[in-house]
Amino acid sequence: MMNEQQLDWRWKAVQSRNREFDGAFYFAVQTTGIFCRPSCSSRSPKRENVCFFSTPTDAIKSGFRACLRCKPTLEYSPAPAARIVARAFEILLANVDDIPTIDALAGQLEVSPGHLQKTFKAIIGLSPKEVTDMMRIENFKKNVKRADVTTSLYDSGFGSSRSLYEKAGENLGMTPATYKKGGKDITIGYTVVDSRLGKLMVAATAKGICSVSFGETEEVLRKELEDEFFAAEIFRDHMRLNDAVTAILKSLDGEKTILTLPLDLHATAFQMRVWSELRKIPYGETRTYAQIAEAVGNPKAVRAVARACATNPVALVNPCHRVIASDGKLAGYKWGIERKKELLDKEKER
Numbered sequence: 001m002m003n004e005q006q007l008d009w010r011w012k013a014v015q016s017r018n019r020e021f022d023g024a025f026y027f028a029v030q031t032t033g034i035f036c037r038p039s040c041s042s043r044s045p046k047r048e049n050v051c052f053f054s055t056p057t058d059a060i061k062s063g064f065r066a067c068l069r070c071k072p073t074l075e076y077s078p079a080p081a082a083r084i085v086a087r088a089f090e091i092l093l094a095n096v097d098d099i100p101t102i103d104a105l106a107g108q109l110e111v112s113p114g115h116l117q118k119t120f121k122a123i124i125g126l127s128p129k130e131v132t133d134m135m136r137i138e139n140f141k142k143n144v145k146r147a148d149v150t151t152s153l154y155d156s157g158f159g160s161s162r163s164l165y166e167k168a169g170e171n172l173g174m175t176p177a178t179y180k181k182g183g184k185d186i187t188i189g190y191t192v193v194d195s196r197l198g199k200l201m202v203a204a205t206a207k208g209i210c211s212v213s214f215g216e217t218e219e220v221l222r223k224e225l226e227d228e229f230f231a232a233e234i235f236r237d238h239m240r241l242n243d244a245v246t247a248i249l250k251s252l253d254g255e256k257t258i259l260t261l262p263l264d265l266h267a268t269a270f271q272m273r274v275w276s277e278l279r280k281i282p283y284g285e286t287r288t289y290a291q292i293a294e295a296v297g298n299p300k301a302v303r304a305v306a307r308a309c310a311t312n313p314v315a316l317v318n319p320c321h322r323v324i325a326s327d328g329k330l331a332g333y334k335w336g337i338e339r340k341k342e343l344l345d346k347e348k349e350r
């Protein structure tokens with residue numbers, strides 16, 4: 001099981017008196033008032049008495065004196081790998097609320113993702129991905145104390161419930177729902193009907209529709225719903241969803257209706273902006289990912305827009321099928337490219 005101790009890379013460097021980190025950071029001992037470089041050969045202090053600084057100046061400002069034995073105020077040049085790890089953690093800790101992707105992190109450090117991977121594995125025994133996942137789990141533990149499980153998940157930087165759920169076993173030691181004991185779990189009613197494009201599932205909480213998806217069988221669809229809303233009580237509820245299903249089926253069969261159904265979606269602010277932009281695309285028309293990025297005021301975020309489309313929980317209601325690549329290719333579709341093609345062909349008939 002992973003835990004915060006594994007993220008304590010500086011402490012590990014101190015314990016192993018790792019010379020490669022000299023100059024990358026400094027440690028100070030509260031009980032003695034002295035600060036050292038990581039490789040200092042003085043007796044090892046207790047972890048709870050140790051704090052860390054990036055520069056000798058910071059340590060002195062906080063009232064610590066330089067160790068006479070290891071002379072931390074002289075100039076030291078950390079090994080390139082140690083420098084990368086130290087800088088990576090600096091970036092990550094400065095962005096705990098919006099943890100960067102591994103590619104973005106590598107970009108900021110001006111190394112390749114592969115090099116970052118090797119360096120992390122060699123120096124701290126964890127991949128950068130494992131580190132950022134652990135940081136997200138830590139965020140989740142904090143957030144879940146003041147919000148429901150699903151909201152906490154997204155606030156913690158997980159793109160979907162499933163990605164936390166998959167990691168939950170090893171990282172939390174229990175499911176997120178169990179972790180959040182006494183949390184306000186939700187109930188979800190769903191129904192599955194036959195449609196032109198296979199089985200169509202519509203699911204809703206008391207507040208609104210939370211999922212619209214296509215699949216081959218009811219079993220598969222229900223399983224996906226349970227994975228996504230693992231904390232929820234899920235039951236069949238055809239009666240209540242009948243009107244919504246009828247509206248969705250009509251639009252699927254070519255009726256030019258605007259689907260204005262009450263929604264209950266949980267996502268990042270960015271995903272919400274993209275999805276609301278999707279709902280503005282008129283029936284029968286398409287936009288490119290770049291146009292949507294432009295429309296949400298972030299022209300560079302083309303890939304993020306594509307990701308937001310790929311994580312759209314409500315097919316048709318948020319018409320992500322109307323977004324295509326700039327070269328006119330259909331690009332991807334969460335429920336299969338064939339369905340996207342059929343949907344667009346049908347809409348163009350009118």
Ligand SMILES: [Zn+2]
Nearest residue numbers: 036040067070
């Ligand atoms: Zn020392």
